[in-house]
Amino acid sequence: MRIAAQNEVRNPMQKPSKAISMVAAMGAMAATLVLAGCRQDMHDQPKFFPQRGTTLYADGRSVRPQVENTVGRSQLHQDSYFYTGLVDGREADGLPFPVTARVLARGQERYNIYCTPCHSRVGNGEGMIVERGYAKAGDFHTARLEQAPLGHFFHVISNGHGAMPDYSAQVAPADRWAIVAYIRALQLSQKATQADVPSGAHVEPLSSIAEREGLPAAFLGEWKIPATAETGTPTHQPLVLPSPGGDGSARTNSQPAASTGSKPAANNQAAPKQ
Numbered sequence: 030m031r032i033a034a035q036n037e038v039r040n041p042m043q044k045p046s047k048a049i050s051m052v053a054a055m056g057a058m059a060a061t062l063v064l065a066g067c068r069q070d071m072h073d074q075p076k077f078f079p080q081r082g083t084t085l086y087a088d089g090r091s092v093r094p095q096v097e098n099t100v101g102r103s104q105l106h107q108d109s110y111f112y113t114g115l116v117d118g119r120e121a122d123g124l125p126f127p128v129t130a131r132v133l134a135r136g137q138e139r140y141n142i143y144c145t146p147c148h149s150r151v152g153n154g155e156g157m158i159v160e161r162g163y164a165k166a167g168d169f170h171t172a173r174l175e176q177a178p179l180g181h182f183f184h185v186i187s188n189g190h191g192a193m194p195d196y197s198a199q200v201a202p203a204d205r206w207a208i209v210a211y212i213r214a215l216q217l218s219q220k221a222t223q224a225d226v227p228s229g230a231h232v233e234p235l236s237s238i239a240e241r242e243g244l245p246a247a248f249l250g251e252w253k254i255p256a257t258a259e260t261g262t263p264t265h266q267p268l269v270l271p272s273p274g275g276d277g278s279a280r281t282n283s284q285p286a287a288s289t290g291s292k293p294a295a296n297n298q299a300a301p302k303q
């Protein structure tokens with residue numbers, strides 16, 4: 030009785046209608062073909078594996094040497110001053126394109142993004158990161174940097190300088206030059222006199238701007254790292270950086286490094302800024 034019941038249940042399954050079983054078989058075949066097709070193509074296509082040899086080339090190397098006398102797309106740097114700031118291996122002066130208000134505005138924007146964290150908005154090297162214990166960044170208002178050729182600033186952004194990392198990955202060459210132009214304007218702005226503006230131009234003293242805008246008195250003071258600033262080190266001691274020369278000597282964030290640039294280090298260790 031029990032067996033018969035099971036058979037009754039199983040019977041419809043064992044003998045499905047012809048049409049259904051054909052559709053199922055075709056579906057399965059199609060799926061197999063599609064899947065198998067994909068896998069074969071992807072797995073068996075001829076290709077090189079990085080850093081592995083090959084029998085295709087006589088020298089057995091899958092990594093091919095660059096073809097001589099060819100230049101990769103977008104790697105043709107014909108205007109070498111634009112890309113290096115150097116002429117005959119020496120930092121040169123001048124911008125590779127005309128300075129316009131637009132270039133300066135772009136430079137100011139990029140400078141405020143990439144440089145102020147360490148150099149501060151006024152460029153005295155006492156930005157927020159320095160306030161938190163990083164090595165004192167360069168003060169652009171020293172006699173040495175005021176006289177430095179523009180190529181020097183381009184070179185520093187492109188290659189770094191002592192404790193400063195390079196910003197070549199973040200800032201494209203045209204923007205580096207825009208920053209350089211803005212730094213020079215920043216330098217001039219700190220020593221500007223009435224005689225520097227064309228006669229008749231309206232000059233408003235900072236104090237009256239501060240008064241009009243309702244800014245606190247501290248706005249007129251010079252930007253300095255507050256005495257309460259943390260050093261950021263667990264021991265609350267100044268951060269000690271390894272010497273850039275790797276000679277084992279160390280320096281702290283209260284001792285700016287001697288210049289490693291090609292210019293004479295006239296006055297980087299300058300006394301407190303005027």
Ligand code: HEC
Nearest residue numbers: 143144147164165166167182185190191192193196286290
């Ligand atoms: C992470 C902090 C940091 C940032 C961001 C930074 N700098 Fe510096 N910069 C330094 C430090 C630190 C020094 C001093 C390096 C030394 O003397 O070892 C320095 C030095 C310099 C100097 C002086 C080089 C010399 O001849 O003494 C220039 C110019 C300069 N930076 C430009 C820039 C510009 C332009 C930017 C933005 C694109 C920038 N820096 C962003 C930390 C920074």
